[in-house]
Amino acid sequence: ERKAAETGGSHMQRRDAHGVYQLAMLLMELDAEDEASRLLAADALYLLGRLHDAHKSLLVALSRRPQAAPVLARLALLQLRRGFFYDANQLVKKVVQSGDTACLQPTLDIFHQEDRQLLQGHCHSRALAILRTRPGIADCKAHTREAIAYLSLAIFAAGSQASESLLTRARCYGFLGQKKTAMFDFNSVLRAEPDNVQALCGRALVHLALDQPQDAVDDVASALKLSPVTVVPEICSLKPEAQALITQGLYTHCRALLSQLLDARVPLGDKDTQGLLAMGEALIKIDAGQPSWHMLLTDILTAQGSYEEAETHLHKALHPTSLSEAAQARLGLLRLKKGDVPAATQGLQCLAETDTWDLSFLLRLLEASERQSLTQAATQEASSLLDAGQPKQALGYCSLAVLAGGSHACHLRLRASCLAELQQFDRALRDLDCVLQEGLGDSDLPRRAEDFCSRGRLLLSLGDEAGAAGAFTEALKLAPTLAQSSLWEQPGQATIAHLFLCRGQCYLEERRFAEAWTAAESGLLVDPSHGGLKRLKARIRRETSWGCWL
Incomplete structure (x- = not known):
């Protein structure tokens, strides 16, 4: 029978259908109660265009089994084809009420595509009509289940062209709390139409409900690239908690993507910027009062090379008299793009001590030559402020030089000296340790010796x-x-000699003769005439005279 329905030529189809009909009649003569043979005959009559005869045959079958879904579905489809819409609606309703729609797929395969479309359209419209009604709270879920039954029949009838019905049914399942079933329907749509924005948005909401925020953000990001005008209202309609999860996730996703593209050190293509701009602009439409969204869009425009547009947006979006440090830094960066290095240095240094992550990100938006100019200017300004006795004001410039210059030793030393003046000894020590970890040649030994002197003072x-x-x-x-010269200057000859004397005595008491001897020797290098150190050295020699300890 299915072969008859699928045969290409009309003549061949009629011949096959006629053969099926004769076979069905023969089977019915052998067993008049055989329902399968009667349905086979009805299907053959339908394919032969004898709709009235097919209808009569089905009525006989229905009289024997009034609730048989396969019979009801065939009758409904025939009545739709014949234009008897009221009868068709009653029959479809009975099919839905029977709850036996899963068996209808092979039944519906028999019918012509245009007839299945009639059934699909009717069932889909009926489902929407049910959903548009406003029942009481107690009946709401029952109405939704009824709509699902109609939609399921519509999906069976439509086959692979059922995206609208699948989307509506998925939302119904979501309303009923059947999240995984809803996910299945959304996935079915997306397998056929990967760029279906409604399905992406719907699946994102299900991901949220299943506590899968990252998957939700990925779907929303994909949808935004396709149709921001559709997605933004969907996000705005969410509850504040869900909206915050999506927007913050989008922001993080966008930041990470932009960072990856900048790390790749290749110019941003149109496809890259299109997606980033869609997300950045969408965030502002959702909540224009969030400064971070404006910063993000400014960064995207800057990375794209649209410097004028980035600056215009920043001025327009944020109050010029109360710019945050992040905004000032971005204005500074845009000034640097115009060649104004001093203004850029002043703007960017304000982030150096408060948000090094953000500053590091902004520095990646600069060319190598721009970073070099910025580093030199920051170093000069820091040195000038330190010479003027203003270490607090100099610190931001010192840190900017360190970050922009790639943590070069000279910049780390400069910041360490600034931190020492501010009595931030721990931080200063960390900078010096970074310097000392670098391998230096013999020509740099004096510089390294001075670094060790500085480290000792900090300790x-x-x-x-x-x-x-x-x-x-x-x-x-x-x-x-x-x-010797450096230590005499600070902390002073007497202090250093006393320090070595105390350490040597401690080592001696602990019977650590080698360390005690080294302490005494070092102390005498600083103060050759120190009596206490000389006596310590003599005592060590006496106590170790019985064996070779040194």
């Missing part, structure tokens, strides 16, 4: 006398004369 300020003595010892080994 002394932190109360770590053992660490300080160790750093001073290293300095004296590398460049004795330079280290």
Whole structure:
């Protein structure tokens, strides 16, 4: 029978259908009660165009089984074809009430495409009419289930062309809390139409309900690239909590994507910027009062090379008299694009101590030559402020030089000295440790010795006398004369000699003769005439005279 329905030529189709009809009649003569044979005959009559005869045959079958869904569905479709819409509606209603729609797929395969479309349209319209009614709370779920039954019949009738019915049914399942079933319908639509915006939005909401926020954001991002005008109202219609999850997720997604593109060090293509701009503009339409969204759009425009547009947007969106540090930094960056290095340095340094992540991101928007100019200007300004006795004002410029210059040793030293003046000894020590980790050649030994002297002073300020003595010892080994001069200046000859004396005595009490000897020797390099250190050295020699400890 299905072969008869699928045969290409009209003549061949009629011949096959006629053969099926004769076979069905023969089977009915053998067993007049055989329902399958009667349905086979009715289907053959339909294919032969004998709709009235097919209708009569089905009525006989219905009289024997009044609730048989396959019979009801055939009758409904025939009545639709014949224009008897009221009868068709009653029959479809009975099919829905029977709850037996899953078996209808092979039944509907028999009918012509145009007739299945009639049934699909009727069922879909009926479902929408049910959903448009406003029943009481108690009946709301029952109405939704009834609509689902009509939609299921419409989907069976439509086959692969059922996206609207699938979307509506998915929303119904979502309303009933059947999230995974709703997800199945949305996925069915997207398999056939990957760019279906409604399905992407619907699936995003299901992901949210299933506590899968990242998947939800991915779907919304994909939908925004296709049709922002459709997606934005969908997001705005969400509850505040869900809306916040989506918008914050979109912001994070957009930031990460922009960072990846910048890290790739290739110019942004139209496809890249189109998606980023869609997300950035959508966030502003959803909540124009959120400054972070405006910063994001400014960064996207800057990365795109639209500097004038970026600056215009920033001025228009944010109050010029109360710009945040992030906004000032972006204005500074845009000034740098115009060649105004001093203004750029002033704008960007305000982020150097408050939000290094954001500043690092902005620096990636610069060319190598721009970063070099910025580093030089920041270093000069920091040095000038330090010379003027303004370490607090200099710190931002120092940190800007470190970040823009790639943590070069000279910039780290400059910031360490600034931090030391501000008594932020821990931070200063971290900077110096970074410097000392770099490998230096013999020509840089004096500089390295001075670094160890500085490290020792910081450790002394932190109360770590053992660490300080160790750093001073290293300095004296590398460049004795330079280290001696530096230590005499600060913290002073007497202080250093006393430090080494105390450390040497401690080591001696602990029977650590080698460390005690080194402390005494180092102390005498700083103060050759120190009596206490000389006596310590003699005592160590006496106590170790029985064996070779040194």
